[in-house]
């Protein structure tokens with residue numbers, strides 16, 4: 001569906017998010033309470049499975065196949081000296097991921113996931129298969145000087161993200177991790193989360209890939225000045241992405257909206273992924289109802305962003321890699337929760353006595 005956007009004078013795609021199935025959640029809770037364990041004794045696993053029941057709209061949630069969808073892009077803001085690594089590392093890590101050597105490849109294999117790697121904006125030539133070539137442009141602009149991208153580029157990135165997620169669903173994927181690689185993208189994510197939450201950049205900006213304390217102070221200034229220059233509209237994700245966003249971030253938003261529209265659960269990863277979730281919620285209210293948070297990243301802005309969304313992390317392993325790694329590791333816990341509701345005996349079926 002497309003609706004007319006008065007300001008831009010053209011039609012903006014509408015991503016329709018179904019309501020969560022609250023009654024399926026209630027049924028799941030009642031059923032979990034009949035299983036052979038004291039009520040509530042499986043703690044967060046019980047909460048996870050109830051959330052999944054609401055998302056999938058059935059009492060007993062199931063998982064066919066995990067999809068891991070990684071978007072890669074470069075960031076013009078890297079010119080400002082805000083990362084510990086050179087921009088070329090984005091390209092090199094895409095090459096590494098293409099041959100299966102990155103951490104996310106290892107965890108994707110462990111989870112028997114369908115892995116998909118999409119270039120939406122890496123500097124330099126296009127990659128060959130298995131990298132999907134959907135390059136919109138070579139990196140975003142330096143948003144300390146000018147807007148990161150155009151409205152058209154934002155919409156294109158969202159659409160690519162949407163299409164790439166849908167392509168995975170057609171292959172039988174019914175659970176999704178949305179990951180990324182992009183040198184500089186913790187600066188971009190800080191600007192995006194500050195724009196949406198209104199929090200001070202000082203509370204959000206972290207050390208990313210491992211910058212010095214001097215660089216950290218500079219990174220805060222960069223984000224603060226960029227926000228003062230562009231004054232993004234906190235309730236308009238398109239405006240935020242255009243002014244201070246990134247190409248992979250925008251594609252991640254599109255993939256998340258695709259999943260939510262199809263009732264496919266999404267596992268959020270670290271700071272970048274959660275920043276994309278904040279944007280997705282401004283574009284289609286209710287989208288974050290389809291998201292579980294895999295882990296808590298060491299990046300300070302991550303905690304602020306997930307608290308803003310009202311999420312709690314499944315794992316806290318001091319990870320700060322990105323790529324979707326924390327989400328992929330958390331998938332094991334989610335699988336345990338799903339097995340629990342599908343395979344445990346009830347007090348009645350097992351002939352176990354109830355509480356006195």
Ligand SMILES: O=C(O)c1ccc[n+]([C@@H]2O[C@H](COP(=O)([O-])O)[C@@H](O)[C@H]2O)c1
Pocket residue numbers: 082083084085180181182183184185186187207208209210269270271272273297298299302320321322323
């Ligand atoms: O997911 C996170 O919370 C996270 C925290 C720190 C760094 N990263 C990864 O590191 C890169 C961005 O770090 P930086 O310092 O270049 O902004 C990018 O490729 C991310 O995948 C990711």
Ligand SMILES: Cc1cc2nc[nH]c2cc1C
Pocket residue numbers: 085089093180181182209321322323
């Ligand atoms: C080596 C390396 C691997 C990464 N994976 C995601 N972001 C990354 C950043 C660096 C620097």
